[in-house]
Amino acid sequence: MTDDLTSNCSPGPGPLQDRLNRDCFCIDVDEASVWRAVDAAAGGVISGQALAQERPHLFSTGPAFISQDEVAAMEAVAGAIETVAELPAFQAAVLAWGPASARTAQGPRGALMGYDFHLTPDGPKLIEVNTNAGGAFLNALLAQALAACCPEVAAVTAPRSLAEFEDAVWEMFQAEWRLQGKTGKPALAAIVDDAPQGQYLYPEFLLAQAFLGRRGVETLIVDPADLRMVDGRLTTTDGLAIDLVYNRHCDFGLETPQTAALREAYLSGGAVVTPNPRNHALLADKRNLTLLSDPEALARLGVAPHLITALRGLPRARLVTPANAEALWAQRKSLFFKPAAGHAGKAVYRGDKITRGAWATVTAGGYIAQDFAAPSERRVRIAGDPQVRKMDVRLYTYAGKTLMAAARLYSGQTTNFRTPGGGFAPVVVVASDAVAWTDGNGQLCAPT
Secondary structure, three states: OOOOOHHHOOOOOOOHHHHHHHHOOOEEEOHHHHHHHHHHHHOOOOOHHHHHHHOOOOEOOOOEEEEHHHHHHHHHHHHHHHHHOOOHHHHHHHHOOOOHHHHOOOOOOOOOEEEEEEEEOOEEEEEEEEOOOOOHHHHHHHHOOEEEOOHHHHHHOOOOOHHHHHHHHHHHHHHHHHHOOOOOOOOEEEEEOOOHHHOOOHHHHHHHHHHHHHOOOEEEEEOHHHEEEEOOEEEEOOOOEOOEEEEOOOOOOOOOHHHHHHHHHHHHOOOEEEOOHHHHHHHHOHHHHHHHOOHHHHHHOOOOHHHHHHOOOOOOEEEOOOOOHHHHHHOHHHEEEEEOOOOOOOOOEEHHHOOHHHHHHHHOOOEEEEEOOOOEEEEEEEOOEEEEEEEEEEEEEEOOEEEEEEEEEEOOOOOOOOOOOOEEEEEEEEOOOOOEEEOOOOOEEEEO
16 A cells, blocks of 8 residues: 555544545546447547547546445335335325326336435435436446456455446346337337436437447437427438337426427327336436335325335425415524425525525425434545545436446535536445554554
């Protein structure tokens, strides 16, 4: 161990994963290798080097450490939510405030769900649920780019293989296809988002396109405004019929003119659309958290006691209404305010920083107030200097089962991909009975 920063690491009190997040600098991310993989996937369409220059904070410089127990707790929450979402009484309650398009059920469960957590001394706290969750393909590559300082550390940080991840994702897309009564496999797929080449996560679209291509599915990356319905089929403006849509657009109910053809395709079954308005309404509308975090409400809906127990750790959430606005303002310093259909941290307000002008927006309707759960922290190297970054952890799931975990490091109110040393970070899972691996000077390095 010759790294000067490693020599500053020392064992201390507290859970091992917390000590590693604070003091371990012996595992780095080889960011250049990730961008080389993106460049290869792009196939000359756009330079990976150019993408990297435009997105200097997409990837963090180090991994995040979490324990097996924390992973198990997060998986229990995600599984419980997906089970509750299948109950007719819960569906009736949440579809009552969802868009009309969500009342149509075509079968698909929603590709690549995202469950976001803050890790606290009292255990993981679910912050929100996301359809259209970005980053899985990028994080699968990122996990392969961990560079440990020595063989002993490398041996205990080996990630899930990329091939294993891709096999699971392919089975997910096949399952979505079959759930809508299809056989075989789609001939043509489309990755759909607003002005896709201008999206910050456009590199991931290229990876998903290349992945599906390797599975024999020709794939386009298109804006929904360039789609049409012709003779009951979703087509491009060039007349190519699309069988499967991997939907990354954040018009979750497909309610805008831009998504009109995609909405018609979903409602009519003219294409398999995943994720779709029903997936969002049942799982990711933030108003659902007002039920999921309320044991008494869950009991009234007939939720089984063991599921209620699994969800007891959720931060309490309430709808903001004229009746409770004054009380919530008084409690605001312990609350976070979020729009029901929000995404990417947009239009959210931390209560201890909210202004009266922003409060007028919140009380106008469509917001929840959620008990604040502080994020955990990871120290990363910035020009050789260890600096603290906030951290959240996302489980990417399908049908309640984990496909992979990844972290996001940031400064400020929410994740933003604008922080030096921040961005997506690979997760290293620490065994519950792990002890610190140390160098010859007895300095904390990594688990074993």
